Amino acid sequence: MSGKIVKAIKISTPNFLIVGGGIIGLSSALELARRGASVTVLExxxxxxxxxxxxxxxxxxxxxxxxxxxxxxxxxxxxxxxAEWAGHIAGISGLDPEYRRSGMLVLPEFDSGRAMNWGRSHQARIELVQKRDRLPEVVGDGEALWLPDVAQVRNPRLIKALRLTLERMGVRILEHVEVAGIVAGGGRLVRLDTSVGPFEADQYVVAAGAWSKKLLGEQGVQVDIKPIRGQMLLYRAQPGLLRHIVLQNGFYLIPRDDGHILAGSTLEDAGFDKSTSEEVRSGLHANAISLLPQLAQAELVKHWAGLRPGSPGNIPVIACHPKIENLYLNSGHFRYGVTMAPASARILANRIFRREQPFDVSPYHWPEIKKH
Ligand SMILES: Cc1cc2nc3c(=O)[nH]c(=O)nc-3n(C[C@H](O)[C@H](O)[C@H](O)COP(=O)(O)OP(=O)(O)OC[C@H]3O[C@@H](n4cnc5c(N)ncnc54)[C@H](O)[C@@H]3O)c2cc1C
Incomplete structure (x- = not known):
């Protein structure tokens, strides 16, 4: 050793830093890792x-x-x-995210003409049926819309499986690390300041859900994402009591394989407040037993609230910052983030690697301040 002080050399700067380990951040990490990138997720x-x-x-x-x-x-x-995406995750992790094509029955009121036309023009099967033929266990008679191809996943299990898949693929996942600020200079993001110190990368993806706008600070003033609270109930019932998802006037019941049934949900503009209320609990419970009276005997095991990343028209931003070339946002999926996750990750990666997109992605642009 010569005694000369040598500056530390960074051996592996991660190519990508993703902020947020929800379904959007993790699916973005999966897509980028599948395309050969080196990825770290900060949650x-x-x-x-x-x-x-x-x-x-x-x-x-x-x-x-x-x-x-x-x-x-x-x-x-x-x-x-x-199906292929969930299968890939199940294959690597060995955990079943319970992707099931359980079908969805929509009870009145609905515009059947509009629904059937949409189904025909989008190759989506929608049938007008007698409710009692499809789901006799649910109260009421008359016509219903049957969407046989609607599927579901057990989202907590999907997340667990996705997290394990990423670890097995070599993605670094750092939990309990809070990003406190983003630092930009010269048209680039230069680092993230976090609760455990600064992090640097070549490219940055913000996928912080309802907190994305807050996190972006002055870089996100134009972004219109805000928390919209949703409350939900969970019952433990007999497996097979309800066979399909059922929806009426915005209220739904979702049956799981093991007999659990979810009942939801509300849309509340309450800021970053995740508390639940007794009033909503009894309203959801009344709706649940009016559709499926047997739920009156089932155990109500849990009542919770979550904050959706609300956005105008339910249209997320999946785009690069207009002035910061290495800062991307994948957020604002509002009511359908679990659904939109794999496609949003693909759109994001196509943008980053300048690949052809499957359709017009201009609606997912990063909004700019309008000049007068
Ligand atoms: C009651 C309810 C019912 C729903 N039902 C459905 C449904 O049936 N189908 C469907 O498709 N979608 C549904 N959704 C919507 C869906 O859950 C969301 O759109 C989706 O989860 C958004 O994912 P996300 O990763 O953007 O956000 P999140 O899951 O909220 O993840 C964001 C992550 O970022 C982290 N984070 C935030 N700030 C920081 C920071 N500063 N530093 C580090 N980490 C940070 C957070 O801790 C969080 O883990 C529902 C939502 C609710 C609340």
């Missing part, structure tokens, strides 16, 4: 413990015919690739 708590845990896991918009093309394109691409 302030435990991965998937926010909205991605709180959600229901229905893989479809609730009434898909009521949404613009920007939502349809993203959700339909996801639905096309979900």
């Amino acid at each position: 302030r708590g435990a991965c998937g413990s926010e909205s991605s845990w709180a959600g229901g896991g229905i893989l479809s918009p609730l009434l898909p015919w009521n949404y613009p093309a920007a939502v349809t394109n993203l959700t339909q691409l996801s639905c096309q690739i979900y």
